[in-house]
Amino acid sequence: MDRCFAVCVVDAAGRQQHCTAAANEVLSAALERAGILVPQACRGGACGACVGWLACGEVAYRQGVSRSRLEKLSAEGLRPALLCRATAASDLLINMPNGWNVVSVSPLSQALVRAQGGLGLT
Ligand code: FES
Secondary structure (H helix, E strand, O other), X not given: OOOEEEEEEEOOOOOEEEEXXXXXXXXXXXXXXXXXXXXXXXXXXOOOOOEEEEEEOOEEEOOOOOHHHHHHHHHHOOOEEEOOOEEEOXXXXXXXXXXXXXXXXXXXXXXXXXXXXXXXXX
């Protein structure tokens, strides 16, 4: 069994949610499994819609993330994590951007949001 890491996400209002992520599991999947919706558009590491900012810890990317995208997102000295492609390489503390509320919702609500094309936060 793969290692598991603790993940804490914090929104701009200071609300926290916690989950665990296996080392081989993309973070968006781990968060959604815990009922935490992640805004996503391309789901391929290209658009930046799913970005969170690493306050503590390290992530890894196995595929599909453009180095130039990460460098562009890092330009202001923050450490980006593209949650649709990143996997945990350690325990993580991730700050979410403004406009992203860390709310935990039921699996039914998640399915409805997915059916309607996501949260639309880009
Ligand atoms: S959803 Fe586009 S980079 Fe993650």
